[in-house]
Amino acid sequence: MDRGLAYLQALEDPPEFSRRRAAVALIASVGIILAASLMVRLYPTSGFTAGYDAVIDRGGDWVRAQVDGDGGTALGVCDRLHREYEQTPIEPNYDYGTFVQGCSEAVDFLNGSPVPLLAAPGSQPD
Incomplete structure (x- = not known):
């Protein structure tokens, strides 16, 4: 019963801010934007x-x-x-x-x- 209660408590508490998480999210976002812009430039679109x-x-x-x-x-x-x-x-x-x-x-x-x-x-x- 204590495990279930701890699990529910963990779901309700937001994760703490960390610079590492923010850096990973920023790097992933920049990577996705760069990959998408490269694909748009290299692959032809309907004209x-x-x-x-x-x-x-x-x-x-x-x-x-x-x-x-x-x-x-x-x-x-x-x-x-x-x-x-x-x-x-x-x-x-x-x-x-x-x-x-x-x-x-x-x-x-x-x-x-x-x-x-x-x-x-x-x-x-x-």
Whole structure:
């Protein structure tokens, strides 16, 4: 009976503060934050929204001029925007495929009609 009472008493009493516990908690917290930030930077995140927003922010006139300059395709525009985003240190590492997919949809939207990513085989730009 005394063991049960001592156990209940131990559960009710909060543990005493110790610098060692505080240091371990602080080191663990910093380690978790560093590991998470490293994972965010090294592993690509979905870039669909970023690709879409990057094109929308530039505007329709810019998009039409870039598409016309690339022979009527959207891939050159999306490649340039992806490179710009990847060179800024504050932006996460966006997955290329999803970034281009979002970019392509925004180009279609601003152009008012579908724009192919690549030129059809055998076609020559004007």
